[in-house]
Amino acid sequence: xxxxxxxxxxxxxxxxxxxxxxxxxxxxxxxxxxxxxxxxxxxxxxxxxxxxxxxxxxxxxxxxxxxxxxxxxxxxxxxxxxxxxxxxxxxxxxxxxxxxxxxxxxxxxxxxxxxxxxxxxxxxxxxxxxxxxxxxxxxxxxxxxxxxxxxxxx
Amino acid sequence: xxxxxxxxxxxxxxxxxxxxxxxxxxxxxxxxxxxxxxxxxxxxxxxxxxxxxxxxxxxxxxxxxxxxxxxxxxxxxxxxxxxxxxxxxxxxxxxxxxxxxxxxxxxxxxxx
Numbered sequence: 001x002x003x004x005x006x007x008x009x010x011x012x013x014x015x016x017x018x019x020x021x022x023x024x025x026x027x028x029x030x031x032x033x034x035x036x037x038x039x040x041x042x043x044x045x046x047x048x049x050x051x052x053x054x055x056x057x058x059x060x061x062x063x064x065x066x067x068x069x070x071x072x073x074x075x076x077x078x079x080x081x082x083x084x085x086x087x088x089x090x091x092x093x094x095x096x097x098x099x100x101x102x103x104x105x106x107x108x109x110x111x112x113x114x115x116x117x118x119x120x121x122x123x124x125x126x127x128x129x130x131x132x133x134x135x136x137x138x139x140x141x142x143x144x145x146x147x148x149x150x151x152x153x154x
Numbered sequence: 155x156x157x158x159x160x161x162x163x164x165x166x167x168x169x170x171x172x173x174x175x176x177x178x179x180x181x182x183x184x185x186x187x188x189x190x191x192x193x194x195x196x197x198x199x200x201x202x203x204x205x206x207x208x209x210x211x212x213x214x215x216x217x218x219x220x221x222x223x224x225x226x227x228x229x230x231x232x233x234x235x236x237x238x239x240x241x242x243x244x245x246x247x248x249x250x251x252x253x254x255x256x257x258x259x260x261x262x263x264x265x266x
Contacts, residue, residue, distance in 0.1 A: 066211075066212065069209075069211070070189070070191040070209065071191070073191045073207055073209055074191045074192055074206055074207065077207075086263045086264075086266045087263060087264055087266075089263055090260050090262075090263020090264055091263075093260055093263065094256055094257065094260055096211055097176075097180065097256045098253060098256070100176055100211070100214065100215050100218070101172075101173055101176060101249050101252060101253060103172075103215065103219075104168065104169055104172030104173055104176065104218065104219075104222065104249065105169050105245070105246070105249055107164070107165040107168050107169065108165040108166055108168070108169040108242075108245035108246075110165075111161060111162050111165045112242070112245075115157075115162070117162070118162070118242075121242045121243075123243065124242040124243055124245060124246065127243070127246040127247075127250075128245060128246045130246075131246050131249060131250055131253070134253075135253075
């Protein structure tokens with residue numbers, strides 16, 4: 001069951017990573033003309049339409065990660081400690097805190113994307129999106145790294 | 155969707171206080187409850203596990219969420235004129251600072 005949860009968690013994280021990356025590119029480097037290149041098309045997405053999906057994916061991925069974390073705590077974590085993988089261990093500790101902080105950003109993130117009144121604050125929208133993107137990228141990369149050191153079920 | 159006019163004040167205050175309460179909860183272990191993954195049992199506040207490790211993370215998140223929601227709800231009661239002076243940038247600046255604080259607190263893992 002843990003393997004299934006881990007795979008679903010990874011797939012949802014991958015979807016979230018794609019959505020937040022498109023959105024971050026679109027707020028920092030919006031296309032000025034008809035997109036031609038791959039990079040231009042990647043940032044030419046209707047970013048507002050990603051907001052609800054990003055919030056739902058973030059919450060579901062965090063809940064699944066929270067469930068898997070119970071297994072990590074009694075299996076993989078000991079391997080990281082005993083194997084002296086201190087950097088991976090520390091990066092994973094940071095991941096748990098960053099994800100928790102990301103949850104607290106979601107109401108403001110939602111407001112500064114969805115409200116017409118919030119368009120007066122483009123920097124706030126950009127930075128909330130960027131901080132959330134950082135959290136998601138950190139979580140994805142570190143989760144992958146920790147799983148490679150000592151994956152569930154190995 | 156019709157939201158109360160005070161929602162942005164709530165959202166900004168929640169983001170700020172959640173981040174601050176969370177880092178304090180981690181540092182001083184203000185866990186609302188604990189979980190023992192070996193036995194599958196929950197305990198109130200800082201109840202240690204009878205076997206295996208004790209998990210505080212869910213308890214820290216709950217402490218931060220409830221505390222921040224209470225503070226944010228109170229701040230929505232301030233007059234609109236005062237509320238408009240709250241800088242929206244606090245909603246990302248404070249959590250970003252807390253991210254840096256966690257990097258500092260856990261730097262020992264990366265300097266070994």
